[in-house]
Amino acid sequence: MKFLDKLLDYYNISNDDYLLLTKDVNEGDIPFYKCLNNIELVKDKILKAISDKKKILIYGDYDCDGIMATSILVNTFNKLNYEVDYYIPSRYIDGYGLTVDKVIKAKEKGYQLIITVDNGVSAIEAINKCKELGIDIIVTDHHEYNSFPNDILLLHPKESKLKYMTSGGVVAFYLSYALLNTIDPYLLILAATSVISDVMIMKGENRNVVKLGLKYLNKYRFDKYYFLSESNIYDESTLSMKVIPKINAVGRIEQNKEVNILVRYFTSASFKDLISIKDYINGVNERKKNLANLIIDSIHEEDTSALVYQLDIISGMTGLVASRLLNTFDKPTIIFAKAEKDNTIRGSMRSKNGLNVLDFISNNKGLFVEYGGHNFAAGIIINKDKFDEFKKKFIEYSNTHKFEPSSDNILINVDEINLTNYEMISKLSPFGEGFREPTFVIKDFDTSLIKRMGKNNEHLLVQLKGNDKIIGFNYDFNKITSNKIDFVGTYKLNKFKNNISINFSLIN
Numbered sequence: 008m009k010f011l012d013k014l015l016d017y018y019n020i021s022n023d024d025y026l027l028l029t030k031d032v033n034e035g036d037i038p039f040y041k042c043l044n045n046i047e048l049v050k051d052k053i054l055k056a057i058s059d060k061k062k063i064l065i066y067g068d069y070d071c072d073g074i075m076a077t078s079i080l081v082n083t084f085n086k087l088n089y090e091v092d093y094y095i096p097s098r099y100i101d102g103y104g105l106t107v108d109k110v111i112k113a114k115e116k117g118y119q120l121i122i123t124v125d126n127g128v129s130a131i132e133a134i135n136k137c138k139e140l141g142i143d144i145i146v147t148d149h150h151e152y153n154s155f156p157n158d159i160l161l162l163h164p165k166e167s168k169l170k171y172m173t174s175g176g177v178v179a180f181y182l183s184y185a186l187l188n189t190i191d192p193y194l195l196i197l198a199a200t201s202v203i204s205d206v207m208i209m210k211g212e213n214r215n216v217v218k219l220g221l222k223y224l225n226k227y228r229f230d231k232y233y234f235l236s237e238s239n240i241y242d243e244s245t246l247s248m249k250v251i252p253k254i255n256a257v258g259r260i261e262q263n264k265e266v267n268i269l270v271r272y273f274t275s276a277s278f279k280d281l282i283s284i285k286d287y288i289n290g291v292n293e294r295k296k297n298l299a300n301l302i303i304d305s306i307h308e309e310d311t312s313a314l315v316y317q318l319d320i321i322s323g324m325t326g327l328v329a330s331r332l333l334n335t336f337d338k339p340t341i342i343f344a345k346a347e348k349d350n351t352i353r354g355s356m357r358s359k360n361g362l363n364v365l366d367f368i369s370n371n372k373g374l375f376v377e378y379g380g381h382n383f384a385a386g387i388i389i390n391k392d393k394f395d396e397f398k399k400k401f402i403e404y405s406n407t408h409k410f411e412p413s414s415d416n417i418l419i420n421v422d423e424i425n426l427t428n429y430e431m432i433s434k435l436s437p438f439g440e441g442f443r444e445p446t447f448v449i450k451d452f453d454t455s456l457i458k459r460m461g462k463n464n465e466h467l468l469v470q471l472k473g474n475d476k477i478i479g480f481n482y483d484f485n486k487i488t489s490n491k492i493d494f495v496g497t498y499k500l501n502k503f504k505n506n507i508s509i510n511f512s513l514i515n
């Protein structure tokens with residue numbers, strides 16, 4: 008079967024679909040800002056506030072989506088030559104979302120209009136406090152909500168003509184589009200970054216935002232991205248593997264208000280600022296990695312079907328540690344942090360195909376104080392005294408819900424690892440939630456061709472034609488038990504100076 012036909016089969020799409028998915032995107036493919044209900048009213052209100060010289064505060068969130076959303080609006084006001092302030096609450100000091108406390112502080116500082124981004128839709132008490140104190144408030148958010156006061160302006164994907172749920176950053180982007188009357192390429196890549204970081208479905212409008220954002224990123228090569236990317240390839244995986252973890256690292260590691268410096272990074276016009284802040288961000292990211300290594304080294308794998316630990320660590324580290332343990336031990340993993348003042352513990356669940364953590368949650372709702380997430384990654388809060396019961400239940404669940412190797416790999420032979428086929432795949436990008444990058448399997452590979460490389464011979468290498476290779480980073484060589492082996496992996500572009508080659512990168 009031809010390589011393209013294999014791809015079409017895999018996605019269950021026709022040739023016409025392929026042409027549609029692979030065609031170039033342009034600004035006309037981005038929904039016009041009026042797709043959001045209320046946006047004309049919001050625009051009028053903001054323009055009126057500017058002409059009345061009102062003191063405006065943008066209130067964001069500490070994750071990458073919230074930082075992108077805040078930066079988009081701050082940049083927009085900069086372009087309108089109007090100075091605004093912003094605040095990103097600290098995960099540790101302030102907690103998530105606009106609170107009554109913060110509204111009172113805003114009043115004391117003389118703010119007359121608060122615009123929330125990536126939060127606010129459930130902050131009913133804080134909104135009432137604004138009313139009481141005579142502060143105007145506009146809420147832009149994308150989180151779930153039941154009811155919302157109808158005398159407050161709300162921008163929300165649920166109140167729109169959009170087909171798919173989208174990120175807080177994209178909602179802020181539509182507002183910038185309305186206020187500036189144009190699509191700003193830099194603001195679009197910030198929005199695209201938020202689609203990826205908040206794991207929004209990579210279809211429809213979201214896909215167009217990301218695809219055009221990446222096109223602009225490759226065209227303009229914004230310094231702010233260059234300094235965080237560690238790569239000369241700008242695609243969705245550079246964002247998800249390099250840039251976004253660094254943006255998230257600051258709010259996870261730093262326990263004061265440092266996370267606000269990220270908005271300065273993404274909004275400052277000063278190159279000096281940029282250099283010093285990128286050094287800071289990269290430094291925080293190194294500290295985060297070292298901390299993760301220390302934590303992981305201190306853990307002893309228990310002989311159970313799932314790993315469930317409560318550790319003496321800050322809550323910002325649980326996701327990272329859980330992901331690393333999942334990859335190391337190949338077991339569903341839950342890591343809780345040290346207890347909070349109210350005797351709850353926050354944790355991160357990580358899993359793979361075969362054990363859906365949302366299913367576990369919905370079967371055991373009584374155990375949770377709070378939860379949110381996706382099929383294989385969730386953030387949870389439980390009462391500390393429920394830990395033992397929780398652990399027992401989760402291990403029981405994992406006894407009967409074993410990981411299943413994803414069976415939908417495209418069968419290829421070694422000759423099909425080449426640049427032409429890589430390009431056929433990458434034309435379908437961006438990949439993401441709901442539209443996964445295809446994985447491939449090579450059956451019965453001759454193990455005598457396998458070499459090792461790396462300082463400790465920890466990586467697997469097979470040299471193919473030209474400069475193409477099969478590479479398995481930190482490969483588990485115990486898997487090689489006979490003279491044949493099946494390899495599962497993805498195509499990666501390898502660009503070094505003017506040399507381009509393909510790595511078939513193994514999925515351990």
Ligand SMILES: [Mn+2]
Binds near residue numbers: 072205
């Ligand atoms: Mn968000």
